[in-house]
Amino acid sequence: MHLSALYRFPLKSAIGEALSVSPVDSLGLHGDRRWLVVDASNGRFLTQRLLPQMTQLLARYAADDALTLSAPGLGEIQVAVPAADAELRGVTVWSDSLRVPDAGDEAAAWLSQLLGRACRLVYLPVERARQVNAGSGATQDRVAFADGFPLLLIGQASLEDLSTRVGRPLEMLRFRPNLVVDGSAAYAEDGWKRIRIGGLDFRVAKGCSRCIMTTLDPRSGERSADREPLTTLKTYRERDGEVYFGQNLICDGRGVLEVGMPLELLE
Incomplete structure (x- = not known):
């Protein structure tokens, strides 16, 4: 085997x-599922279960764990890992609630256009990981x-x-x-x-x-x-x-x- x-x-x-x-x-x-798209209004996690168009969303790591996002018709955007003093956003993944850094307005606007709803992009530092x-x-x-x-x-x-x-x-x-x-x-x-x-x-x-x-x-x-x-x-x-x-x-x-x-x- x-x-x-x-x-x-x-x-x-x-x-x-x-x-x-x-x-x-x-x-x-290393780097697996460290980024997440959430509903802008309530912080609830968003996936292909609700938004099948996420199957067309390409996410790749760049230098220093920054993220490169691309999708048909929208081109490409670079997203840096949020700074240590970045705004924390309350998010929910299944029954877990936690506060994690928000990746900023530019990434949120790009993803909202792709997915057709107001959303935010967040990042998980290792010290904020869930059990x-x-x-x-x-x-x-x-x-x-x-x-x-x-x-x-x-x-x-x-x-x-x-x-x-x-x-x-x-x-x-x-x-x-x-x-x-x-x-x-x-x-x-x-x-x-x-x-x-x-x-x-x-x-x-x-x-x-x-x-x-x-x-x-x-x-x-x-x-x-x-x-x-x-x-x-x-x-x-x-x-x-x-x-x-x-x-x-x-x-x-x-x-x-x-x-x-x-x-x-x-x-």
């Missing part, structure tokens, strides 16, 4: 980027703007099995993982508790429950008329009213991940 792909999502719900190598810090892959989902990690485990955990892993064989069941090839980025593993049996990751990739150890926290976002084509933003792959997943991956695909991870330590590294099952 080995690590076959790495994906980072600098801005939550924007286009992901494939990496060949990445540092891993206390919040997962992982209650009951699924230690008190010191932290996450940036990802839904609940710092890392998501999916087995390549699991995607291939699902594609066969659906009857057409499915893109891995439809499920927005950070780590893809090859060489394991389909859904083998369901039974893992601890793994090692390269020199880093990971705890498998819990399965990842899936939502309507999986029905969006990651390239076009169009929703599947047949609600696939969610329809098929519900036939064999549903438990307690939730549909699961992939596993959430927490890393114990810091280091570097590189595509091709072997995966060792510890427990």
Whole structure:
């Protein structure tokens, strides 16, 4: 078994980027989901669930973790990491409420034009990170703007099995993982508790429950008329009213991940 792909999502719900190598810090892959778009009126986080046009929003890191945003018809904008004395904005991610630096009016205006609603762009300094989902990690485990955990892993064989069941090839980025593993049996990751990739150890926290976002084509933003792959997943991956695909991870330590590294099952 080995690590076959790495994906980072600098801005939550924007286009992901494939990496060949990445540092891993206390919040997962360096720079993953450190930026977030929120509703300007109430600070509620905005994603493709509500705004499928975010599938066309490209976010890439520039120097010093600054962000470059681009979208069809709008060109490109550079956004600096907010200064230490930047205005703090109250935001909500699921049940978590926190205060984080606002990235300024220019970025807000650009995103509001793209998304057709008043919104703001915010950044998460490491010292303001959230605790992982209650009951699924230690008190010191932290996450940036990802839904609940710092890392998501999916087995390549699991995607291939699902594609066969659906009857057409499915893109891995439809499920927005950070780590893809090859060489394991389909859904083998369901039974893992601890793994090692390269020199880093990971705890498998819990399965990842899936939502309507999986029905969006990651390239076009169009929703599947047949609600696939969610329809098929519900036939064999549903438990307690939730549909699961992939596993959430927490890393114990810091280091570097590189595509091709072997995966060792510890427990």
